[in-house]
Amino acid sequence: MKNIYNTNLYKVTYFILIFLGLITLFNNVYAAGILAGTSIKNTVEVTYFINDSTDQSKTEYASSAFTVDEIINVSVVSLDTPARVVATPATDVVLSYQITNTGNGNEAYKLEMNPLVSGDEFEPNNLKLWIETNDLPGLQSTDTPYINAIASSSIATDNEGHPLLTADQSIIAYIEATIPPLLNKDDEGHVALSAVSTTPGATTKPLGGVLENVGDKGTALVNLVELGTASAVGIYQVSPVQLNLHKTVLSVVDPFGGDTVITNAKVTYQINIDVVGDNGTIEQIVIQDPTPDNMNYIAGSMFLNGTALSDQQDADVGDFNQSRHDAITLSLGDVSAPTSHVLTISYKIN
Known part of the structure; x- marks a missing residue:
């Protein structure tokens, strides 16, 4: 035109x-x-x-x-919604949090715990902070402790050992605590976890504040969180009864009688089911454990408290591949505190 x-x-x-x-x-x-x-x-x-x-x-x-330019923006979210139910007393109970760098650059964050949060009835104590590093859900001893810094090659850190997150990267953090005795039902203990930017000056700038020439590639840096800090509160809530579940590898036996993890090795898992508290009942407990990838269940290897369970749906409380495909099912029903059960099951590595 x-x-x-x-x-x-x-x-x-x-x-x-x-x-x-x-x-x-x-x-x-x-x-x-x-x-x-x-x-x-x-x-x-x-x-x-x-x-x-x-x-x-x-x-x-x-x-x-x-x-x-670079923006500082970080999200901290409690993964225990609305609360983590605990007994009184209790030890090594865990709150879970997700920290996400929602900014557009590489940013390191120092993690800080605070049990002195208003609006609760008790203070959890003996706090320990961990970072998820073994790619297994939940806290295990093979995850990495965070004691003012991280000592792990599986997660990037700054020069002081604080998590260095790329844009949109998330990590999981765990707070482990002790719950005091003699608390009342529904009492709450709150623990805040904060992610604080380690960029010099970021904690002095309000929302929208600018730091010149300190962002990635020498850009300006803009705070999209107040004082370069975000926090979330996790809640412990007291119940007269609680169910604790733990799974560990009990033993590995290879075809030559050793303990190397190779093809045809037998791996035995132990699952501890503990109903704890001063009184109360946990109802309709059903535990299902799918066969791990690259392994096969060994028929007849399911034992509850040392007593063999059949693999069929019959008079005992266990079955394999009946209630759920390729999975162990343990139907304990109603269990009153205090009660402990130990389930062992074995698999062969393909």
Whole structure:
């Protein structure tokens, strides 16, 4: 299409092509979905004729560019909703949290626990902080303790040992605590976990505050969380009765009588089921344990408190591949506190 504009001197035709969208003019430009340090370029191309000439058209270009600044934004979420039910007293009870870097750059965060949260009835004590590093759900001894810093090669850290998270990366943290005795039913103990940016100056800046030249690739850094810090509160709630479940590898026996983890080795798991508390009953307990990947269940290897259980659905409380495909099912029914059960099952590595 050709539009001709008459002037005293010229008839000029303009054909304008705009590439790469809108030029945004701000002193500091940031976007949560774009990595800090990314250069965004914009180009305008103008093609025109002079005096309605049939000569070859002329073309001019104009460009502008800016660099996306870094934002500090972090999310901390309690994974125990609405609360972690505990007995009184109790030891080594765990709250779980997820920490996510929702900013657009690499950022290290120091993790801080605080049991002195208002609005509860007791203070959990003997707090210990762990980071999930073994890729198994829940806290195990093979996860990594966090004592002012992390000593683990499986998670990136800054020079002081604090978790260094890339944009959108999440980690799981666990707080392990002791619950005092003689508490009342429904009493709550609150524990806050905070993720605090380790960038110098970030904890002095309010929401929207800017730190120049300290972001990734020398960009400005903008706080999208107040004082570079986010927190979440996990809740322990007292119940007169609680069920604790733990699973461990009891033994490994390879075909040569050793304990190497190789093809055809026999692996025996132990599952502890503990109903704890001063009184009360846990009702309709059903435990199901699917066969692990790359393993096969060994027929007749299910034992409860040392007594063999059949693999069929019959008079005893266990079965395999009956109630659920390729899984152990243990139907304990109603169990009153205090009661403990030990289940052992064996598999062969493919």
